[in-house]
Amino acid sequence: MLTKRRLEIFKCIVDEFIQTAEPVGSKTIMEKYNLPYSSATIRNDMMYLEDIGYLEKTHTSSGRVPSTKGYRFYVEHLMQTHIDERVEYAVANIFDRKSNIDEAIKESCEILSQMTNLASGVLGPDASNQLLEHIKLFPLDSKKAVCVFITDCGHTENRTFDFHTEVSLEDIQSCCEILNDRLRGTRIIDLVEKMQSLKPILAQSVKRHEVLFNAFLKAFIKFASDNVYFAGTNNMLYQPEFSDIEKLRSLMKMLNDSSLWRQIDSPSNELMIKTSSGSSLVWMDDVAVVTSRFRLNDAEEGKLMVVGPSRMDYDRIVGLLEYISDSIERLYRNGAKDD
Incomplete structure (x- = not known):
């Protein structure tokens, strides 16, 4: 049973691992997060969380790390999205300067990669079936x-x-x-x-x-052809999860597969979950993809994406994506902002 205490401990473990990329032990959780529980109690709860598949043990440490199942639970039940004034100012500045939607969306993508230190992408409206x-x-x-x-x-x-x-x-x-x-x-x-x-x-x-x-x-x-644009792919070089050259090569191949991004958040994708506000999240091995759609008119839809390790700051990134997508839709839907 996931008691309030176990939920609190689990959230602290996920938050700590997102920040450090290091396996988390009971002593770290107790001291850093000022939890009113003994190290033994936290250790027992961590064993329970491992038994139900939310945590995993690593080969190199006695600490635990979140599993894909754990991340899914975190996003669905514990995530609290937020944005700061710096983001609002940067996004507003783009849309004040750019009347052309393609330029504005591409620059939004650049801002996303800079603020997340991850790869970000934009999939433009698919006009292939239009006349x-x-x-x-x-x-x-x-x-x-x-x-x-x-x-x-x-x-x-x-x-x-x-x-x-x-x-x-x-x-x-x-x-x-x-x-x-x-x-x-x-x-x-x-x-x-x-x-x-x-x-x-x-x-x-x-x-x-x-x-x-x-x-x-x-x-x-x-x-x-598909209108896919990525920014910040070099940021992946600095993520410890992709220090292995084969993993990095596999990720770069994925980023170049435009057909994958059209289907990534399809309702038929069993790996995908939706947040209450409409964003989609998909996990593939050590890679997480967060997407948020924007609609320009009844026939045209695009989406913004952030691609990175499963250990990403979901609270902040989902909030960022949704804020930018909402801004694009509000300003450009049905030609509201003329070229």
């Missing part, structure tokens, strides 16, 4: 242009084309007319395949058709 509504191409000079893709949901993507050879305004206009005529209403994920069939049509009407075809093909591939 192409319009293409606009704005020449900057004879060798460079900015292309804007607009979907039926109002999502926009900007790409800069460097042609490395001169392309006439007439070619640009002709190419845009053909693509708008033939590709409007196509799912973003199908653009690359459909673009291949337009190659002979472009060849008939556009002099520099190869240059423009290749530029659009690359842009469509990028548009259809």
Whole structure:
């Protein structure tokens, strides 16, 4: 039975291990946290917590460390999220300066990694199943242009084309007319395949058709791919849990797997739990992933993530994620803040 005393002892053990990364003994808990229990009582309760799977014994010490099951219990029942004024000021400063949502979200990701000393990521809205509504191409000079893709949901993507050879305004206009005529209403994920069939049509009407075809093909591939951005991955080098080179290599491979981040907090993932405020947490071996979603409109959703060792400061990190996600949604939902 998890009595009030055992819960208090367990919380102290988790908090201490998060701070030190060292196995925790009964004497440390009694002295550092001023608990009104004897060392023997604390030791007996630690044995009980180990028996029910919330604590684990290490090979190198007589102390205990939280297990994945223990972390799950801590997050579900003992976590108390909080943020400080420093966070509020830093986040407000980003959104005051940045009107472009992509820039603001990326900078939020950087702030997250700096404040947590962990890796943070942002998974942008997935536009792959939206329909192409319009293409606009704005020449900057004879060798460079900015292309804007607009979907039926109002999502926009900007790409800069460097042609490395001169392309006439007439070619640009002709190419845009053909693509708008033939590709409007196509799912973003199908653009690359459909673009291949337009190659002979472009060849008939556009002099520099190869240059423009290749530029659009690359842009469509990028548009259809997952929009994942990570900051602070080097922070993992300083976490004792990843001092083993194989563990570090496995983590870096995970960070580069964009498909994993789309599915990480899927309701079908049995390793995932949700907090009362909507954040999701997943544990994979020694790695913990905390995610918080934000919605920009009825069709577009993104999520912020923090990735680190299971021994992370959940109270602070969950609070940080939720505050930033709420700020993004409040300021940018349905185009509330114009570019």
